[in-house]
Amino acid sequence: xxxxxxxxxxxxxxxxxxxxxxxxxxxxxxxxxxxxxxxxxxxxxxxxxxxxxxxxxxxxxxxxxxxxxxxxxxxxxxxxxxxxxxxxxxxxxxxxxxxxxxxxxxxxxxxxxxxxxxxxxxxxxxxxxxxxxxxxxxxxxxxxxxxxxxxxxxxxxxxxxxxxxxxxxxxxxxxxxxxxxxxxxxxxxxxxxxxxxxxxxxxxxxxxxxxxxxxxxxxxxxxxxxxxxxxxxxxxxxxxxxxxxxxxxxxxxxxxxxxxxxxxxxxxxxxxxxxxxxxxxxxxxxxxxxxxxxxxxxxxxxxxxxxxxxxxxxxxxxxxxxxxxxxxxxxxxxxxxxxxxxxxxxxxxxxxxxxxxxxxxxxxxxxxxxxxxxxxxxxx
Numbered sequence: 001x002x003x004x005x006x007x008x009x010x011x012x013x014x015x016x017x018x019x020x021x022x023x024x025x026x027x028x029x030x031x032x033x034x035x036x037x038x039x040x041x042x043x044x045x046x047x048x049x050x051x052x053x054x055x056x057x058x059x060x061x062x063x064x065x066x067x068x069x070x071x072x073x074x075x076x077x078x079x080x081x082x083x084x085x086x087x088x089x090x091x092x093x094x095x096x097x098x099x100x101x102x103x104x105x106x107x108x109x110x111x112x113x114x115x116x117x118x119x120x121x122x123x124x125x126x127x128x129x130x131x132x133x134x135x136x137x138x139x140x141x142x143x144x145x146x147x148x149x150x151x152x153x154x155x156x157x158x159x160x161x162x163x164x165x166x167x168x169x170x171x172x173x174x175x176x177x178x179x180x181x182x183x184x185x186x187x188x189x190x191x192x193x194x195x196x197x198x199x200x201x202x203x204x205x206x207x208x209x210x211x212x213x214x215x216x217x218x219x220x221x222x223x224x225x226x227x228x229x230x231x232x233x234x235x236x237x238x239x240x241x242x243x244x245x246x247x248x249x250x251x252x253x254x255x256x257x258x259x260x261x262x263x264x265x266x267x268x269x270x271x272x273x274x275x276x277x278x279x280x281x282x283x284x285x286x287x288x289x290x291x292x293x294x295x296x297x298x299x300x301x302x303x304x305x306x307x308x309x310x311x312x313x314x315x316x317x318x319x320x321x322x323x324x325x326x327x328x329x330x331x332x333x334x335x336x337x338x339x340x341x342x343x344x345x346x347x348x349x350x351x352x353x354x355x356x357x358x359x360x361x362x363x364x365x366x367x368x369x370x371x372x373x374x375x376x377x378x379x380x
Contacts, residue, residue: 006175007046007175007176007257008045008046008047008175009046009047009048009049009134009172009173009174009175009176010041010046010047010048010049010174010175010176010177010178010256010257011048011049011050011051011165011168011169011172011174011176011177011178011240012034012038012048012049012050012051012178012180012253013051013052013161013162013165013177013178013179013180013231014034014050014051014052014053014180014247015053015161015162015179015180015181015182015247016053016054016056016057017181017182018030018180018181018182018247018248019031019052019053019054019057020054020057021248022182024057024060024061025057025058025061026054026057026058026061026092026095028095028099030248031095031096031099032099032102033250034099034180034247034253035096035099035100035102035103035105036099036103037251037252037253037254038050038100038105038139038253039103039105040254041253041254041257042105042139044257046257047134048139049130049134049139049140049142049168049172049174050096050139050140050141050142051142051143051161051164051165051168052092052096052141052142052143052161053143053144053161054088054092055084055085055088055089055092055143055144056081056084056085056088057088058087058088058089058091058092059083059084059085059086059087059088059089060084060088061088062087062088062091063084063087089111089143092143093109093141093143096141100139105138105139106136106137106138106139107138107139107140107141108133108138108139108140108141109140109141109143110126110129110130110140110141110142110143111142111143111144111145112126112142112143112144112145112164112168113144113145113164117167117168117170117171120321120322121320121321123171123321124320124321124338124340124374126171127171127172127373127374128340128366128371128373128374130142130168130171130172131172131373134172142164142168143161144161144164162179162227162228162230162231163227163230163231163234165177165179165231165235166231166232166234166235166238166240166242167234169235169238169240169242170234170235170238170239170240173239173240173373174235174240175240175241176240176241176242176243176256176257177231177232177235177240177241177242177243178242178243178245178253178256179228179231179232179242179243179244179245180245180246180247180252180253181225181228181244181245181246181247182246182247182248183225183246184199184245184246184249184262184263185199185200185201185244185245185246185262185263185264186199186200186203186210186213186214186225186228186229186244186264187199187200187213188200188213189213199263199264200213200264201264201265202264202265202266202267203232203264203265203266203267204266204267204269205269206229206230206232206233206236206266210229211226211229214226214228214229214230225244228244229244232244232266233266235266235268236266236267236268236269237268239268239270239271240268241265241266241267241268242265242266242268243256243261243263243264243265243266244263244264244266245261245262245263245264246262246263249262287316287317287318287322287323287324287325288314288315288316288317288318288322288324288325288339288343289314289315289316289324289325289326289327290306290311290313290314290324290325290326290327290339290346290369290370291311291312291313291314291326291327291328291329292306292310292311292312292326292327292328292329292334293310293311293312293329294328294329295310296309296310296311297310297328297334300326300334300335300375300377301377303372304372305367305368305369305370305371305372305375306326306335306337306368306369306370306375307354307367307368307369308341308346308349308350308351308352308353308354308357308369309351309352309353309354311346311349311350311351311369312329312350312351313347313350314343314346314347314350315343316343317343318339318342318343319342319343320339320340320341320342320345320365321338321339322338322339323336323337323338323339324336324337324338324339324370326370326375333378334377334378335370335375335376335377335378336375336376336378337370337371337374337375337376338370338371338374338375339369339370340365340366340368340369340370340371341365341369345361346369348360348361349361349369354367354368355367
């Protein structure tokens with residue numbers, strides 16, 4: 001399958017309305033079809049992270065099938081929705097696992113909330129885990145942790161998994177976020193009320209006009225068009241382009257990574273590399289400095305991670321998850337990056353082989369002092 005050579009990593013968000021295909025339960029056929037399109041994309045060399053809704057719907061279907069569900073026993077409260085999500089997460093994941101297993105694709109479940117990407121240490125854990133899963137050749141299946149999170153369920157302005165998918169796109173430096181909806185994209189007016197409504201094929205900036213037409217488009221479920229456009233804005237600012245497309249149309253996901261994109265394409269004016277570079281360069285000051293030997297310096301410019309064996313000395317007040325500056329022994333600034341270890345730990349594992357980290361510290365957060373995915377080289 002031919003695809004856009006600039007797209008190497010995407011996030012696919014599929015909503016409840018797409019998964020249920022207009023019914024009251026998740027469709028196994030729809031899950032299988034989406035998995036098959038993801039398989040085609042991966043065969044083209046693109047890494048895929050899937051953000052899925054549907055746990056609450058699965059939980060409700062499970063209760064109804066058991067004859068235990070009544071409106072009085074499970075009402076519209078947040079607590080009751082948490083119960084439904086807890087019941088539904090396992091069968092929802094089972095559907096995805098079975099679909100991917102049939103394609104010989106390894107999948108992994110990740111339950112996450114917005115707090116996990118707002119806290120710096122949790123952000124680092126989540127980023128490293130997902131990127132390592134992708135490098136291992138798997139498809140991470142991300143679901144909002146409705147069982148423990150209350151604000152994501154109660155606050156309609158968050159927009160279900162729309163907001164979360166944008167945060168995941170930022171988290172892993174995705175080139176593209178694809179939001180599979182039950183409509184073709186963003187229209188200039190509500191197509192349900194105006195038969196002359198026109199599909200907006202491309203958006204370069206989410207301005208007042210775009211927000212106004214998004215707010216007028218009604219859509220069943222917690223995540224309406226307004227939340228999708230807001231998610232697009234967040235993703236664009238972090239360097240990811242976005243495509244809102246009809247997930248019920250065959251081939252819509254495959255077309256997302258080709259030149260023939262169907263739907264509304266939100267084109268980011270920056271790249272995720274530039275966005276991460278700005279973030280790291282703005283955060284590095286006053287946290288700390290790690291000085292590396294010449295072997296490590298050469299390895300960095302060859303695209304390698306920074307290992308403790310190449311560490312000469314460290315200074316500052318940094319903790320795990322902080323952004324630090326990397327310097328050569330001459331004092332030249334080489335890079336900035338997010339450290340896996342605190343100043344105290346870095347000093348203890350200075351100059352040692354990565355395999356010895358656990359025996360020295362009694363624990364380890366990876367073989368790298370700074371992983372290449374969390375570093376920007378700034379000088380040669």
